[in-house]
Amino acid sequence: MNAWNHHVAPRRSRWVGLLALVVALLVLSQAGCEKQRFYFVVDVSKDLVYEIDQTGAFDLTERVTSSDIRSALDIPEDAEITDVQVKSLVCKVYPYDDNSAPALLVTGRVDDQTGPLDKVFENETIPLAGVDVPYIGLNALISGGISKIRNRIKDYVDRTNNADFLINLQGNSQPADWRIHVALVLVIDITVKYSECLDVPAGFTDGESCD
């Protein structure tokens, strides 16, 4: 078939075409958006740095403040917090040249102004020599202490209680009474789940309605 000739549309057909275009544009303009609720998960971490420079047993405390957590938390102002949880606790160790202890035996405890509260972990062995990993997981965590940390941080996020809390580390070298000179960083990984209403194209998603 060789049909390269143009066909001139009649005037009536043009009016039908323009009318159809107007209708199509009107339909598009009415498609619109609707607000639906979606849930987001954001991780926040808090580093507590303990400088241990002594021989034998140590007992050190670091403070966590509400501003520490809030300043690290980047969520929209209109977000609704739905949950706060502790995801993990890890240690990072940075031994100095004059450290001779091959490992530490450490117990962690959460305290507040009223005194000691709960243990977070107990007698965890933290190697200092031959460590070639970015962090050391603390996998024998104690639910009472984790729950206290979680509740305090949730209070900060919810702005219901701004009182500081403390994380205390006690321990010794392993074997005991060796020279320890190390920076030990305790990292608390926190997950904040929040929801927010967003504009989405109508009819394509099944999120909860915000209306």
Next chain:
Amino acid sequence: MLASRVSVFILGLLALTSLTVAADDLEDYVGVYGAENGQRYMQPLADVMIANMNGGLFHSAYIPREGFHFCVGVEGMVSPIGDDQRTFTATTEAPFAPEQTLEVPTVFGDTQGAQASGTGGTVYYFPGGFDVQQMPAAVPQLTIGSIYGTEGILRFTATETNETIGKVELLGLGARHSISQYFSNSPVDLAASFLWQSFTVGEIVDASALSFGVQASRSTGILTGYVGLAFESGTLDLDYEQEVAGTTQAVSYELEADNSVRLTLGATLDLSVLRLHADYSLAAQNTIGIGFGVGTWPRAKGGAQ
């Protein structure tokens, strides 16, 4: 800390809605995942987005050998989301312990996500999705011709969104060439095509798609029926940051779209200055196409067009 979630959730139906949606809130959804979970979480988006991008290329196989014609329009595509695209098997990531494996939402899955309980009452949250039933996309398209039975295709849109996302830009270049001009007795019009496209969303998303195909069409009055077979590919590169044990890590991976062959069946209604069309593409990721264009274009004298 991951980038703040900034809401320009929809950039309007004049951009590739699917990717704009994803990129906007991408880091707050996928940012808790490393590469392995992240790829599985985002793979359905790559499949759907590339399928949508490669749609709407043609509405007829008729291309005149000579003479000026053009068509400016909007190509809309919708991909239905299957149940198998709504969940994937994810594994908790260290340092959370003990390691656990769960069936959790993809980016198209349930909004609520899932959670795993760990040692000492720790909790690992798997993010939810957008609960998407069908994914729309729309792109502006200009077709202009003809020289020796060849027409060019341009898709372009560029928008500055905000500081977090940056510039959203789509560029598509393609061409179609009449095959039937070489066969004087062909009962249908035939054409061959290619289309290359690039879609970027700031420095977060970088997608590209390529399609080669052949089309046939035949018309009766103002109605044209068309069919097309295309071989296509596409990739979606994602870059974001993940925080692991207090350290920010760059996560980067490339997702390859599932579609490789597409069969398209459709019809065009030619109303003088307005052309409306609708089609259905059968492929690993099926898509529905609907669009309109205004302009001037030639018609065959009957029979094939």
